Amino acid sequence: DVQLEESGGGLVQPGGSLRLSCAVSGFTFRDFTMNWLRQTPGKGLEWLAYIDKTGEIIYYADSVQGRFTVSRDNARDTLYLHMDDLRVEDTAIYYCATWSDYWGQGTRVTVSS
């Protein structure tokens, strides 16, 4: 079975940092481009970042450009999202996903003082 499992979410103060991980199994991770997305009640589903199969080509949403960094370790079948300078409006459920087919169950990030 295909599984994507996010971890690393939690409560952080504004200006703080977090690193999310997404461990995958059930498919050949290195053969897939990957994305990070998030969901809030107010803004709905929002795409955040894209990384190609090798990690050489990366794109970010304007809302996180310069603050978030996506990376991957194909040897460990793991995708990462390093988040710096977190803001209250970054509070959301964060998902890793392939281009369209599979999503993880999400990890909740709360930014609050």
Next chain:
Amino acid sequence: DIMMTQSPLSLSVAPGQAASISCKSDESLLKSDGKTYLYWYHQRPGQSPQLLIYEVSGRFFGVSDRFSGSGSATEFTLHISRVEAEDAGVYYCMQGRKLPLTFGGGTRLEIK
């Protein structure tokens, strides 16, 4: 960015009846490779979105044949025949024509 607009916002359907959800994009989702990159997802409370339909009308693995998709270019429809209790939740369309991936605002389906 490509804007995706869904309607209706919500609908209430009795079991066994049919339902349709509309999704419109402000740009064509047809790419030069001949494929149209429109997807439909279903999200139950507390769960992540699950892919139902890919590239307008392709049914994803394990998805019931009660679900079907149609449309082209900028106008698309998700059809659900014979609605069941397990179909409750929120349905989203998504365009994968280009980054940023963008989503419709969602349609909440309630089962009467």
